[in-house]
Amino acid sequence: MTVDAVTPQQITVGVLALQGGVIEHISLLQKAATQLSSQSTESPTPTPQFTFIQVRTTAQLSQCDALILPGGESTTMAIVARRLGLLDPLREFVKVQRKPTWGTCAGLVMLASAASATKQGGQELIGGLDVKVLRNRYGTQIQSFVGDLRLPFLEEEKPFRGVFIRAPVVEEIITSSSSASEKQRAEQVEILGTYPKPQGTGKGEDIVAVRQGNVFGTSFHPELTDDVRIHVWWLKQVVEELRSGRGEGVQLQS
Ligand SMILES: NC(=O)CC[C@H](N)C(=O)O
Numbered sequence: 001m002t003v004d005a006v007t008p009q010q011i012t013v014g015v016l017a018l019q020g021g022v023i024e025h026i027s028l029l030q031k032a033a034t035q036l037s038s039q040s041t042e043s044p045t046p047t048p049q050f051t052f053i054q055v056r057t058t059a060q061l062s063q064c065d066a067l068i069l070p071g072g073e074s075t076t077m078a079i080v081a082r083r084l085g086l087l088d089p090l091r092e093f094v095k096v097q098r099k100p101t102w103g104t105c106a107g108l109v110m111l112a113s114a115a116s117a118t119k120q121g122g123q124e125l126i127g128g129l130d131v132k133v134l135r136n137r138y139g140t141q142i143q144s145f146v147g148d149l150r151l152p153f154l155e156e157e158k159p160f161r162g163v164f165i166r167a168p169v170v171e172e173i174i175t176s177s178s179s180a181s182e183k184q185r186a187e188q189v190e191i192l193g194t195y196p197k198p199q200g201t202g203k204g205e206d207i208v209a210v211r212q213g214n215v216f217g218t219s220f221h222p223e224l225t226d227d228v229r230i231h232v233w234w235l236k237q238v239v240e241e242l243r244s245g246r247g248e249g250v251q252l253q254s
Pocket residue numbers: 070071072073074075104105106107109135136165166167168
């Protein structure tokens with residue numbers, strides 16, 4: 001679809017507000033939107049106007065063009081989402097409507113198609129990323145840490161301070177050809193960030209940021225820093241995706 005260069009476009013971004021860093025995400029989203037609109041004064045295409053809302057109901061979810069699933073506890077989030085009748089609408093939002101969605105920490109767990117170290121009996125996931133995550137990869141709450149990340153997609157040398165709190169990592173990218181989903185055939189999982197494995201846990205790097213089409217996931221919590229760069233980057237991705245009209249029924253409204 002063409003973008004109306006005169007009428008400001010509206011984009012509603014939701015943050016799932018069942019628990020976790022909801023206010024923190026909204027605050028960084030607001031700062032990111034301000035930064036984007038100040039950057040766009042020279043651009044021929046105006047930056048859309050953003051509205052940020054908390055999402056606790058299916059009615060609120062249906063207003064959203066894009067969504068963040070914050071950190072917290074994925075087991076609790078799944079149980080509460082199921083009770084509120086949100087789990088299937090969330091699956092529809094991510095996997096059928098394919099609207100831009102970003103999960104941080106527990107949000108990444110929810111967006112994975114499989115998880116290990118789950119609670120006994122397993123836990124419900126939303127899916128959308130063809131990956132298996134390992135929950136609590138770095139141990140318990142007291143083993144939380146902050147580590148410098150080099151994230152090439154930010155196109156800046158300055159490292160990003162990654163806050164890891166009982167963080168998951170992507171332990172496997174699911175690529176089995178016999179059971180490949182439509183999405184797997186169309187869009188590959190891209191590794192957008194890694195972090196050196198802690199001593200004594202093997203060689204190489206853990207995968208801590210991935211994207212597959214409309215879905216983005218980070219192991220760490222950018223919303224718990226005052227570094228707005230990933231929120232700015234993601235909002236730009238949202239605008240591009242909505243302008244390109246990818247996904248079912250996803251487009252900018254004037
Ligand atoms: N900080 C977090 O979001 C922790 C995630 C938590 N370990 C889970 O699996 O849900």
